[in-house]
Amino acid sequence: MGILDLTRRSLAGTLGALVAAPRVFFASGAAHARDHLLDAEWLATAGVGEGFAPVVLSPDFAATPVGAGTQRLHWVEPSPDGRTAVAVARRPGTTAVLFDRRAGSVLASFEPxxxxxxxxxxxxxxxxxxxxAVEIDRDTGAGMVTRRVVEAGFAIEAEWASSGIGPHDMLPAGGTLxxxxxxxxPHTPEAVGAEIAGASVARLDPVSGAVRSVAELSEDLSSLSxxxxxxxxxxxxxxxxxxLLADGIARPLLYAVDGEGLRAFDAPDEEWRGLRTYVGSVCLDASGAYVAAASPRGNRVALWRRDGRFLGSLTLVDGCGLAPTREAGQFLATSGLGETVLIxxxxxxxxxxxxxxxxxxxDNHAVLVA
Structure with a gap:
């Protein structure tokens, strides 16, 4: 099925106390007490003025930055405590910021x-x-997962090899890490002339870090990171x-981690090409039945069923951030042009x-808070 221009009515009818002080590279100018608590529905990161900051998004999409720093923040992870969250800088960043998402204040920061x-x-x-936290050795690119004690100012208590180079994302799932x-x-100086990414998905024991399995793509897909x-x-x-390659070949850019292997999602070749070799964010909806992927390079957001069946795509210029809403089949999408869109x-x-x-x-990501 191609792209459908559905009306709002038709869709709506169908879908029902930490010790460390902030470091000098993250200003606490927005950390003063507010006269009210923020109503946080989603969290994100963004470029604000000449710097970067975590952002609190209310149910009506109003955005409130928290603090300001010089390093580009990427993912935001809300704490189960219902109040705090951590925003982590992306490579080559060296800071992670703890903030109070209700009071809108920076509490602490820590380093790799x-x-x-x-x-x-x-x-x-x-x-x-x-x-x-996922970390990368500056010299070798080797990956490391560090386990940190929150009450000890995020001090490292254990660390394990990620079983690969250039790790980017990590999450607990199905009893594994x-x-x-x-x-x-891709799109870095190291990628110039490279044709093999050397990527993998590793499943680690969540307690010991022991490797349970490592899944790699076939040789014809080896350019994928x-x-x-x-x-x-x-x-x-x-x-x-x-x-890594922009050779016009329509390689699938979305895979289910199926046991110890990887299963490609389906889409017409023109849809894969429309993503312009780049998916910057992926997200399951609240029901777990639908998957969304965003490409800021392709200016597109595409949706699939969980079984890999392609549903359609739509245009969102420089759109990348994706998060579920509390409704099945719905996603929040954000763009580098300051748009928030409910899809x-x-x-x-x-x-x-x-x-x-x-x-x-x-920036690239958004997250729904509990």
Whole structure:
């Protein structure tokens, strides 16, 4: 089925106390007490003025930046405590920022291990008592997962190899820790002339870090860098790719992590080409039945059923951030032009049901808070 221009009515009828002080590279000018608490529905990161900041999005899409820093922040991970969150800088960043998403204040920051940089992603575990971060060795590109104690100022208590180079995203799923080892990162100096990314998806023991399995793509797909992950409550996991090559070949950019292998999603060749070799964000909806992927290079958001059946796509200029809403079949999408868009599917087509402009320059990701 092609792209459907669905009306808002048709879709709506179908879808029903930490010790560290902030470091000098992250200003606390917005950390003063507010006269009210923020109503946080989603969290994101964005370019704000000459710097970067975590952003709190209210149910009506109003965006409130928290603090301001010089490093580009990427993913935001809300804590199960219902109040705080951590925004992590992407490679070559060296800071992660803890903030109060209700008060709109910066609380603390922490750094990667010696000689390493953050990859942009991290996850709370154990009810928010521990935090996992993905890090990359500056010299070798080797990946490391660090486990940190939140009450100890995010001090590292253990670390494990990610079983690959250039890891980008990581999440707990199905009783394992899933890591997307991107290999060579597309659109970087290292990628010039490269044709093999060396990417993989590793499944690690969440307690010991022991390798349970490593999945790689076939030789004809070896130019793909596996970068972003999403998973459902049942452990179903999807990984999104970016391509080192711009040779016109329509390679699938979305894969289900199927046991110890990877299963490609289906889409017409023109849809894969329309993503212009790049998926910057992937997301499951609240029901776990639908998957969305966004390409800021292709100016598109595309949706699939969980089984890999393609549903359709729509235009969102420089759109990348994706998060579920609390309704089945709905997604929030954000763009680098300051747009927030509510996208929905009725299981057959794709449409826009709400839109707001005038926000900050949103980065790649958004997340729904509990």
């Amino acid at each position: 291990g010696e000689g390493r940089v953050f990859s942009g992603h991290g996850r709370f575990i154990e009810g928010g008592r521990r935090f996992l 899933v890591v997307a080892n991107g290999g060579v990162e 596996l970068r972003h992950l999403t998973s459902g409550a049942d452990g179903f996991t999807v990984v999104a790719a970016q391509d 929905a599917t009725d299981g057959e087509g794709v449409g826009v049901v709400a839109r707001r402009s005038g926000g900050p320059r949103f």
